[in-house]
Amino acid sequence: MGISEHCRTIILGTGPAGLTAAIYAARAQLAPLVITGTQPGGQLTGTTEIENFPGFPDGIDGNELMDRMRRQAERFGACFFDGDAERVDLGSRPFRIFFADRSATCDSLIIATGATPRQLGLPGELDLYGRGVSVCATCDGFFYRDKEVAIVGGGDTAMEEAIFLTRFARKVTVIHRRDSLRASPPMQQRALENDKIEFLWNAAVSEILTDPAGVTGIRLRDTTNGEESQLDCDGLFVAIGHDPNTGLFKGQLDLNEEGFIITSKECQTSIPGVFAAGDVQDAHFRQAITAAGTGCKAAMQAERYLEEQ
Structure with a gap:
C-alpha cells in the first residue's frame, strides 16, 4: 500500500x-x-x-x-x-x-x-536457529529436557540463562573466551556453585557441528594457544548481548x-x-x-x- x-x-x-x-x-x-x-x-x-x-x-x-x-x-x-x-x-x-x-x-x-542478537559469525549459524541454535533460553530451554547444552557468554545475561537452562538440561557448559566472567559477583557465585554448570575458560566456538536433525556438537579453539577440541552437545545458546x-x-x-x-x-x-x-x-x-x-x-x-x- x-x-x-x-x-x-x-x-x-x-x-x-x-x-x-x-x-x-x-x-x-x-x-x-x-x-x-x-x-x-x-x-x-x-x-x-x-x-x-x-x-x-x-x-x-x-x-x-x-x-x-x-x-x-x-x-x-x-x-x-x-x-x-x-x-x-x-x-x-x-x-x-x-x-x-x-x-x-x-x-x-x-x-x-x-x-x-549478536552472533558468533559462524557459517550456517543463522540457518540453525530453531534447529539447535538459540539466543533465548527462556524461549527454547524447554526443548532440551534431559539433554546437554552449551552456552556462550560471560555476562549477567549468560549466567542467568545458564542457570535457567539447568531446570531442563542434564548438563550446561558455559564457554567463555577469557579466564574470568564479566557478570556481577552475585550472579557469578550462583552459576559457579550450580552443580549442573561446567565452565570452559579461554575457549571460543570455531564451528557448529551438525547432522540432518540439527546440532550435534561444537568445535572449540583455545584462545591462549590455538589448540582445537570438540564438545558434544544437543544445543548451543548464544548469550553475548x-x-x-x-x-x-x-x-x-x-x-x-x-x-x-x-x-x-x-x-x-x-x-x-x-x-x-x-x-x-x-x-x-x-x-x-x-x-x-x-x-x-x-x-x-x-x-x-x-x-x-
Missing part, C-alpha cells in the same frame, strides 16, 4: 510490539501507518515454535503468530508499507520519516524497531549507554509525541508478551497525546 503524505500515527516495526501498537492504534481510529522494516515480523519469524505466548496451549509457529497479528491490525484499518525508514527528523512537528523515494509526516510516532536498532535516533532521542531508548513507564521518550516499545527500549525481559504489552501502552499513550493536542 502507498504512503499517505501525512498520518496521525506512524509505527516503525512489525514485531509483537509494533503489531500490538497497530491493533490498538487502529481500534482508536488513529489510522496508523505501519512500516514493516528490514525484518517483517521481527525476531519471532526465526522461531519455529513459540510455547509461552498466552492463548496457544499447543504452541504456535512464530511466522504464523506474526501473520495473525498483522491481519488483526489490518482488520481494524491499519495500513502497512513494506519498506524501511532511512532517516527521521524529530526536531520539529510534524515528525518526518524518510524512505528511499518518498517521505511522510506524522503527529505521533511509535518506535518498535527491536534489537538484533543484543544491539538495539536505534541508529536512526542517535542524537535525537535519549539513549542509555548500551544504545537502548530511554522511556518512562508509559513508553514516552525524551520527545513528547514519540513513544518506544519492545526490545528497542527493553534490555532486560526481551519476551514477545512483554513487547506486546509495551506496544499496547505506547498506542494508548499516543492516543492520549493526540487528544491533548
Whole structure:
C-alpha cells in the first residue's frame, strides 16, 4: 500500500510490539501507518515454535503468530508499507520519516524497531536457529529436557540463562573466551556453585557441528594457544548481548549507554509525541508478551497525546 503524505500515527516495526501498537492504534481510529522494516515480523519469524505466548496451549509457529497479528491490525484499518525508514527528523512537528523515494509526516510516532542478537559469525549459524541454535533460553530451554547444552557468554545475561537452562538440561557448559566472567559477583557465585554448570575458560566456538536433525556438537579453539577440541552437545545458546536498532535516533532521542531508548513507564521518550516499545527500549525481559504489552501502552499513550493536542 502507498504512503499517505501525512498520518496521525506512524509505527516503525512489525514485531509483537509494533503489531500490538497497530491493533490498538487502529481500534482508536488513529489510522496508523505501519512500516514493516528490514525484518517483517521481527525476531519471532526465526522461531519455529513459540510455547509461552498466552492463548496457544499447543504452541504456535512464530511466522504464523506474526501473520495473525498483522491481519488483526489490518482488520481494524491499519495500513502497512513494506519498506524501511532511512532517516527521521524529530526536531520539529510534524515528525518526518524518510524512505528511499518518498517521505511522510506524522503527529505521533511509535518506535518498535527491536534489537538484533549478536552472533558468533559462524557459517550456517543463522540457518540453525530453531534447529539447535538459540539466543533465548527462556524461549527454547524447554526443548532440551534431559539433554546437554552449551552456552556462550560471560555476562549477567549468560549466567542467568545458564542457570535457567539447568531446570531442563542434564548438563550446561558455559564457554567463555577469557579466564574470568564479566557478570556481577552475585550472579557469578550462583552459576559457579550450580552443580549442573561446567565452565570452559579461554575457549571460543570455531564451528557448529551438525547432522540432518540439527546440532550435534561444537568445535572449540583455545584462545591462549590455538589448540582445537570438540564438545558434544544437543544445543548451543548464544548469550553475548543484543544491539538495539536505534541508529536512526542517535542524537535525537535519549539513549542509555548500551544504545537502548530511554522511556518512562508509559513508553514516552525524551520527545513528547514519540513513544518506544519492545526490545528497542527493553534490555532486560526481551519476551514477545512483554513487547506486546509495551506496544499496547505506547498506542494508548499516543492516543492520549493526540487528544491533548
